[in-house]
Amino acid sequence: MILRPxxxxxxxxxxxxxxxxxxxxxxxxxxxxxxxxxLMAYASVYHAAPDVQAPLSLRQAMxxxxxxxxxxxxxxxxxLPAIGDAARTGxxxxxxxxxxxxxxxxLSASLARLLGNAVxxxxxxxxxxxxxxxxxGLGAWSLxxxxxxxxxxxxxxxxxxxxxxxxxxxxxxxILTARTLSPLGSYAVGxxxxxxxxxxxxxxxxxxxxxxxxxxxQPFAGITDIPxxxxxxxxxxxxxxxxxxxxxxxxxxxxLLGRLWMRQxxxxxxxxGA
Amino acid sequence: MSPSPTxxxxxxxxxxxxxxxxxxxxxxxxxxxxxQAIGNFVTTLLSFFGIWSLFQRFGxxxxxxxxxxxxxxxxxxxxxxxxxxxxxxxEVFGGEYVRTGSxxxxxxxxxxxxxxxxxxxxxxxxxxxxxxxxFVLVAGLWLAPHVQWTATLVLPWAVAGGAAMxxxxxxxxxxxxxxxxEGLEVVNVLTYGGVEAGQYPLTMFGRWLRRFITFVLPxxxxxxxPALFSLHHPDPLGLPIWIGAFSPLAGFxxxxxxxxxxxxxxxxxxxxxx
Numbered sequence: 411m412i413l414r415p416x417x418x419x420x421x422x423x424x425x426x427x428x429x430x431x432x433x434x435x436x437x438x439x440x441x442x443x444x445x446x447x448x449l450m451a452y453a454s455v456y457h458a459a460p461d462v463q464a465p466l467s468l469r470q471a472m473x474x475x476x477x478x479x480x481x482x483x484x485x486x487x488x489x490l491p492a493i494g495d496a497a498r499t500g501x502x503x504x505x506x507x508x509x510x511x512x513x514x515x516x517l518s519a520s521l522a523r524l525l526g527n528a529v530x531x532x533x534x535x536x537x538x539x540x541x542x543x544x545x546x547g548l549g550a551w552s553l554x555x556x557x558x559x560x561x562x563x564x565x566x567x568x569x570x571x572x573x574x575x576x577x578x579x580x581x582x583x584x585i586l587t588a589r590t591l592s593p594l595g596s597y598a599v600g601x602x603x604x605x606x607x608x609x610x611x612x613x614x615x616x617x618x619x620x621x622x623x624x625x626x627x628q629p630f631a632g633i634t635d636i637p638x639x640x641x642x643x644x645x646x647x648x649x650x651x652x653x654x655x656x657x658x659x660x661x662x663x664x665x666l667l668g669r670l671w672m673r674q675x676x677x678x679x680x681x682x683g684a
Numbered sequence: 685m686s687p688s689p690t691x692x693x694x695x696x697x698x699x700x701x702x703x704x705x706x707x708x709x710x711x712x713x714x715x716x717x718x719x720q721a722i723g724n725f726v727t728t729l730l731s732f733f734g735i736w737s738l739f740q741r742f743g744x745x746x747x748x749x750x751x752x753x754x755x756x757x758x759x760x761x762x763x764x765x766x767x768x769x770x771x772x773x774x775e776v777f778g779g780e781y782v783r784t785g786s787x788x789x790x791x792x793x794x795x796x797x798x799x800x801x802x803x804x805x806x807x808x809x810x811x812x813x814x815x816x817x818x819f820v821l822v823a824g825l826w827l828a829p830h831v832q833w834t835a836t837l838v839l840p841w842a843v844a845g846g847a848a849m850x851x852x853x854x855x856x857x858x859x860x861x862x863x864x865x866e867g868l869e870v871v872n873v874l875t876y877g878g879v880e881a882g883q884y885p886l887t888m889f890g891r892w893l894r895r896f897i898t899f900v901l902p903x904x905x906x907x908x909x910p911a912l913f914s915l916h917h918p919d920p921l922g923l924p925i926w927i928g929a930f931s932p933l934a935g936f937x938x939x940x941x942x943x944x945x946x947x948x949x950x951x952x953x954x955x956x957x958x
Binding site for chain 1: 716719720722723726727730731733734737740741742743744745747870872873877880881884887888889893
């Protein structure tokens with residue numbers, strides 16, 4: 411079967427992600443802490459200014475924060491670590507020799523790495539922040555259910571697109587790494603961009619009004635911001651179609667340009683090491 | 685036979701040599717250093733942009749003006765960057781010393797292990813966070829009403845106390861590695877999470893978190909109270925205002941407790957090497 415090598419690459423990285431169970435729990439504690447600090451800050455800001463018409467209600471802002479925290483490892487923070495190592499040691503030639511399409515090969519590995527990290531954490535945090543918080547009497551602070559059945563289905567579609575979009579951006583970091591022979595640059599550029607532009611730092615709808623259209627139109631919004639907006643049922647200019655359209659647009663644009671860049675990079679790649 | 689003073693370096697002289705070697709090593713790759721420092725500067729500045737956007741929308745953060753919040757933000761970031769610069773050896777202690785067994789070699793040297801680990805690396809990269817913190821701090825003092833001239837004395841004192849506290853956290857984190865071998869990411873809750881919590885006024889948080897960052901981790905003592913004292917802002921929680929002039933001492937007390945814990949942990953150390 412022609413797709414089999416890509417499934418293998420996916421399966422390998424997926425298992426690596428699931429390997430570190432203690433890291434998952436440690437990450438959960440850290441995300442609970444950051445979530446709690448952010449939530450308390452939002453709560454007191456909203457309560458101090460009850461007259462301000464914000465684009466998100468307090469409950470929506472809290473739900474946004476929980477989902478964003480639980481999907482932190484889905485963000486394209488830097489290149490795939492295996493490719494960083496391969497670029498440094500010269501083992502990247504093995505990837506070049508494989509009789510597979512290198513873009514798809516790396517893409518399946520990157521996607522699996524993101525999902526293997528994000529899925530267990532997201533499920534755990536959703537359980538803690540959702541039903542468990544409700545049972546403990548913290549209902550006002552908990553994760554709200556989706557706006558409706560249609561919103562839930564559309565959000566699921568949208569987050570699938572978001573995961574592919576994130577893996578495609580990771581591909582750009584991978585190519586950057588192959589070009590500069592060091593993973594450090596991709597982390598130095600990728601982490602601040604991803605944290606700010608995906609809405610991790612502050613929900614994108616809460617930024618000043620003049621900058622919001624730009625924030626919605628840039629590719630990082632497609633990873634988590636658009637799926638969360640659909641989940642919450644907050645209006646997107648032009649409706650859900652714009653949201654999904656933007657995601658598909660960026661996915662195809664970044665794939666086409668990225669493939670071109672990759673071909674150019676591979677052609678002039680100088681490998682170090684014997 | 686006592687060693688002659690001309691041939692043996694004092695503790696400070698030794699540290700200066702180790703630090704000098706570390707700085708030269710880091711400047712070997714000036715391009716990498718500059719990119720990382722800029723990345724650090726931009727990342728931290730962007731996180732202030734998030735807070736600023738909240739102000740734009742809600743007018744104030746729960747009744748606190750932007751000057752006060754900027755002073756808090758600058759203070760905690762400057763203090764943390766100083767601790768990050770000094771304490772790199774403790775941050776990587778689990779992976780690089782305990783797991784590999786190379787801590788045994790440090791124990792053979794006739795110097796304090798704390799001194800040797802401080803000399804592991806004098807990290808230059810946090811200069812980005814430092815400059816950014818100073819920048820926001822000065823802007824905050826410019827904007828805030830009722831700035832006291834005593835601020836010029838209290839703020840450096842608070843930075844020293846804060847740096848001591850964060851260094852204490854890093855030492856405690858390293859002492860934990862004797863039990864866990866690998867470093868635990870959970871401790872990031874106290875370092876990066878501490879910075880996150882320290883940049884908001886204490887009154888915004890729920891009671892359990894307020895107590896935690898006052899009595900367990902003396903974050904309020906090195907950040908919140910000195911800032912109130914410098915800005916002559918009465919404490920909504922009812923403590924007298926002069927307390928801010930003395931409270932940074934708590935950072936040093938915390939460091940002292942962590943050093944005691946470290947010494948106990950070293951006394952019980954069993955090597956994992958062969």
